[in-house]
Amino acid sequence: QVQLQESGPGLVKPSQTLSLTCSVSGGSISSGGYYWSWIRQRPGQGLEWIGFTYHSGSTYSNPSLKGRVTMSVDTSKNQLSLKVTSVTAADSAVYYCARRERSGGNYYFDYWGLGTLVTVSS
Amino acid sequence: DIQMTQSPSSLSASVGDRITITCRASQSISNHLNWYQQKPGEAPKLLIYAASTLQSGVPSRFSGSGSGTEFVLSISNLQPEDFATYYCQQGFLSTSITFGQGTRLDIK
Numbered sequence: 001q002v003q004l005q006e007s008g009p010g011l012v013k014p015s016q017t018l019s020l021t022c023s024v025s026g027g028s029i030s031s032g033g034y035y036w037s038w039i040r041q042r043p044g045q046g047l048e049w050i051g052f053t054y055h056s057g058s059t060y061s062n063p064s065l066k067g068r069v070t071m072s073v074d075t076s077k078n079q080l081s082l083k084v085t086s087v088t089a090a091d092s093a094v095y096y097c098a099r100r101e102r103s104g105g106n107y108y109f110d111y112w113g114l115g116t117l118v119t120v121s122s
Numbered sequence: 123d124i125q126m127t128q129s130p131s132s133l134s135a136s137v138g139d140r141i142t143i144t145c146r147a148s149q150s151i152s153n154h155l156n157w158y159q160q161k162p163g164e165a166p167k168l169l170i171y172a173a174s175t176l177q178s179g180v181p182s183r184f185s186g187s188g189s190g191t192e193f194v195l196s197i198s199n200l201q202p203e204d205f206a207t208y209y210c211q212q213g214f215l216s217t218s219i220t221f222g223q224g225t226r227l228d229i230k
Binding site: 106112 | 165172209222
């Protein structure tokens with residue numbers, strides 16, 4: 001059973017960089033076959049896809065985040081990481097990591113972490 | 123981006139009822155539509171993928187249908203644990219995943 005667990009500071013100051021880690025257990029990121037995604041949910045709002053990363057290091061992020069996102073993988077630790085630069089209050093959200101599955105050209109998220117709340121405030 | 127619109131935004135129902143939630147895509151997405159359930163304080167949980175395929179472990183009272191631009195999530199014989207928020211998500215474009223705004227299902 002794959003399990004994901006996000007971790008990182010719960011409070012980040014405006015204009016600084018938000019940094020989160022997602023630890024994966026029950027499966028190896030480096031075994032391939034899956035892309036690993038970050039998704040966030042602002043308080044009381046819906047879900048916003050941030051981007052994905054692959055064990056090879058290839059990444060793709062949502063253009064709406066205007067290049068502020070960096071994602072990476074550490075296969076030795078079986079971890080993913082997310083950095084969002086120049087944060088504002090609009091980046092306050094619960095951040096989830098999730099495994100992206102693919103079936104017949106359809107992409108969906110079958111395993112999710114519990115999420116971690118990040119608040120941007122001075 | 124493909125816009126996903128759910129209706130209604132909220133609804134109230136009673137235990138034992140049957141309800142339907144509609145999700146419309148701004149362009150055709152074939153059957154690349156997925157449904158999630160989210161309870162307060164929890165992560166979303168995958169219910170249905172590819173419009174109508176039930177994820178392992180999901181009760182058979184959940185069902186999905188549709189293709190192209192219009193999709194429906196149905197829940198029959200509502201149980202107390204089904205009261206939650208439901209999201210649709212298009213999986214048609216891997217580099218532009220989008221979700222519906224959510225439908226909150228409350229107990230009447």
